[in-house]
Amino acid sequence: MTDLNDRITELEIKAAHQDQQINDLSEMVSEQWKLIEKLGGQLTKANDRIESLENNVPGEKSSLLDEKPPHY
Template sequence: MDLESRLTDLEIRYAHQEEALEVLSREVIEQRRLIEQQANRIEALKSRLSALAESSVGRPEDEPPPPHY
């Protein structure tokens, strides 16, 4: 292999590496967006659950047992 073909081979490999890095970077950005979205949903559900816990509905352990007991 002469120097020119080795250089061409390295340039091709570099171009493929650069493309792969760009694809991975876009994927990381998308995953981060999805994680933030899920975290926001979890926080909203936690708020709703807290609101339900504080509602006028009693806790199941405070209820008297059913009459058939």
């Protein structure tokens, strides 16, 4: 009977460790997803900015953001 109790105890310990690992992995995935969404937003903004700079028509007055600062 002791052998059976030891095996059950060992299985319970393994199950508890696996539960903790699943929770840790779930947290990591959640944090990484938030980071992916943030980086996706930054990439969209950067792409929009690049497109606006590429579409700047020569001869038209450029925006103040495109002008060089006075110290140049």
